[in-house]
Amino acid sequence: MPLTIAICDDNENQIKEMRRLLAEWSADKPFALDIDEYISAESFLFSYPDKPCDLILLDIEMDRLNGMELAKRLRSNGDMLPIVFITGYSDYIAEGYDVEALHYLLKPVAKEKLFAVLDKYVEKRSVKADELIFETANGATHISADRITYIEAFGRKTAVHLSDDRIIDCMVSISRFSAMRLNGFVSPHRSYIVNLRFVRSIGKTEIALDNGTIIPLSRRLYKDVNEKFIQFYTKG
Known part of the structure; x- marks a missing residue:
């Protein structure tokens, strides 16, 4: 990278x-x-x-x-x-x-x-990322978590957005991803999980990614997400 x-x-x-x-x-x-x-x-x-x-x-x-x-x-x-x-x-x-x-x-x-x-x-x-295997319509797919920019919920399925702009449709619910507690990821909204490595800035109601994507941020989660963002880049 x-x-x-x-x-x-x-x-x-x-x-x-x-x-x-x-x-x-x-x-x-x-x-x-x-x-x-x-x-x-x-x-x-x-x-x-x-x-x-x-x-x-x-x-x-x-x-x-x-x-x-x-x-x-x-x-x-x-x-x-x-x-x-x-x-x-x-x-x-x-x-x-x-x-x-x-x-x-x-x-x-x-x-x-x-x-x-x-x-x-x-x-x-460069902390080693989690290695994931999840089900898609075409079978099992393996990917490193550090390639994921964000995960978006669609009913009981999810869309996994990658750093090369590809999107993988996954047969796993977003709650399943949340339960994995992926290193360096936060949940700013019940329908999203975001990789802090790709976050440019955090506002009161939204998160801006490096590629320009805007992710909604729940007001009640702002403090926790912002603190995790700061810690991710500033703590030893």
């Missing part, structure tokens, strides 16, 4: 250095790394809706909209994009707890510290 990391910094030399470090870090990794570069917080916000990323290396000290303000804007929209702040000062660390920052790295960035943060993130992201 490819990994996309965004670098947002108003210093082109810093962007160049971070790109070099990322290339070194990913050289022996078993996945492709895509790097997106942004010279300002504004340019990131403009592109982000159509060009999502998995993690952002975010400079704090930028002209106009700074990195902390960008982070607060994302969080106010319910977006829990993992953020690693890059800063020349330690003054912002306390404020970073308010936006659930994944980590802080002080300039000049030590590659060992950057690599450790990224390795920990990838380890959490």
Whole structure:
């Protein structure tokens, strides 16, 4: 599964250095790394809706909209994009707890510290998924849970939506899937089960997935789902 990391910094030399470090870090990794570069917080916000990323290396000290303000804007929209702040000062660390920052790295960035943060993130992201076997009209089908974006109920059957946009009609009820307690999944509504790996943001009444799909969210379940979302990306 490819990994996309965004670098947002108003210093082109810093962007160049971070790109070099990322290339070194990913050289022996078993996945492709895509790097997106942004010279300002504004340019990131403009592109982000159509060009999502998995993690952002975010400079704090930028002209106009700074990195902390960008982070607060994302969080106010319910977006829990993992953020690693890059800063020349330690003054912002306390404020970073308010936006659930994944980590802080002080300039000049030590590659060992950057690599450790990224390795920990990838380890959490790559936890072995549950392997599922379920019945379809054409017989038994095997699939890894990490390929499922969400599951939707249709009476006593379900539609299993996959990350490659395929849909598998399953002869199993959604309550059966709920009973499996799949790692990294939440039930935001009685008719849906959602994979947190593919969630972009959570609002009061809906969940937005990376591919643009909108899933309804029961108001009574908002607090629990939102807490699980935050924990999924921020807890060690």
